[in-house]
Amino acid sequence: MIQFLQISDTHIVKTGSLVSGRLDTASPLKRVALRIAELQFEVGQLDGIVVTGDISDDGTADSYALFKSILQPLNVPIFCIPGNHDARKPFRNAFEGTGYLPEKGKLNWQHKLGDLQLIGLDTLIEGQSGGELDKETLRFLKACLSDLKQTPAVILMHHQPFKSGITFMDSIGLQKGTSKLSAILGEYQGELLILCGHIHRNILTSLAGHSVISAPSVCSSFLFNTHHDAPIGFLKQEGGFLLHQWADGFKSIRIDPVRGDGPFPF
Template sequence: MTAILQISDTHIVHEGALVSGRLDTADALGRLVERISGIRDKIGAIDALLVTGDLSDGGTAASYDRFKSIIAPLGLPTYVIAGNHDAREPMRAAFAQDLPASGHLDWSRRVGDIHLIGLDTLVEGQGAGALSSDSLSFLQAALAQAGGAPVLLALHHPPFASGIRFMDKIGLTNREAFREIIADYKGTLRIVCGHVHCMMVTDVAGHIALSAPSPCSTFAYDRRSDAPVGFYTQEDGCLLHRWNGGFESIRIGPVAGPGPFPF
């Protein structure tokens, strides 16, 4: 059995700062780390931590150092991908051991039974994302290398429309090119992403795709054309992906609540 914990959209800033003048994102992430640490004996062994973008809110070296210090109590091998709020070179420097020395931050790793692939959708200076021709070629080669093994494929921008209009305006601009490549993969492939600050489950080219919640805020699922643009201060949890002959994806909420009570 292999288990990978996914945390997304932590938006860490330097000490003393609040995101949008309101969100203490470091405090929220710290509470989630405490929550996970407190239930490790219940959920079983975790092989790695996957962070699907927007680790930082401004891409500063200090924010990446702060992020690393907050997650340190988990003691997990950590694999990161870039989100639209990240900055490629400071992120590369902060995670130099596990990211390529140059070019886009695409990578693949074998973690237990899972072939884990991370793709860089960052277009610096823009909210929308795209997979470069190099990243698409990397994906094609990484899937060939996986050779039918179970794949957990991670990117920041969802390869699907969320229905949240202001987020879809800054979504993945070349979803079809991504779909064409993964449609040919014959093994089990699960796609995970972030960006939309809520959990959604859908199908992309015959494969299950999930977006992860954010520890620090939530976007409302509001399909109206005049839906307000903004966030809610509701904090959410993370996802745990387990391979045991098939994928299981479990949401872990930020708080336990009272109980358990007898039936």
């Protein structure tokens, strides 16, 4: 069995800063790191941690350094893709040398994790909140999948390739490339799991016959309010993270950020 964690939207800022003047994001990530350390006793060794974007909120080198300093003591390989709050240059500087990122251009990559193929896609349009799958990225994905034949694969992308129902997030979702993505995925005969972030809420849906899961955010949540004029903003509610397992099929489990007391005998 292969098992890895998905954490998302950590929105780390440089030490001493708060997101939107009120949200401390380093503390939730530290709590998650403690929870992950406990989890390793409960489920055994983790093969990796994937981070589906918005690692940094301000795109500073300091924020990436702080992110790494919190998670690196876990000694689990970490694989990151950028979100709309990330900036490619400091992102690449922070994670180069880990062996999976390309030296230049978009941050599209692939990495074999046991029996699984991880495929990271870069949907970032720098300076914008919405994202895109441009021609280069779609070509990259198509080439990866055609080389794989029917190997089980996991595709990682920050922006959600579906309508979430949260109006203000759908207005800054994936602006371009969704129908081409759907056509490429529809041709793939193997097991495929598509993982994203961005909407700070855990939603399971499907695209071209394959499961798509958005991860909660480590630091905050967006209310599932489907009114078109719903208030725009975040909840101070830490969403935890996801554990994904592969053994003749995928299984995904949401892990709460804090373990809770117990178990108590019945």
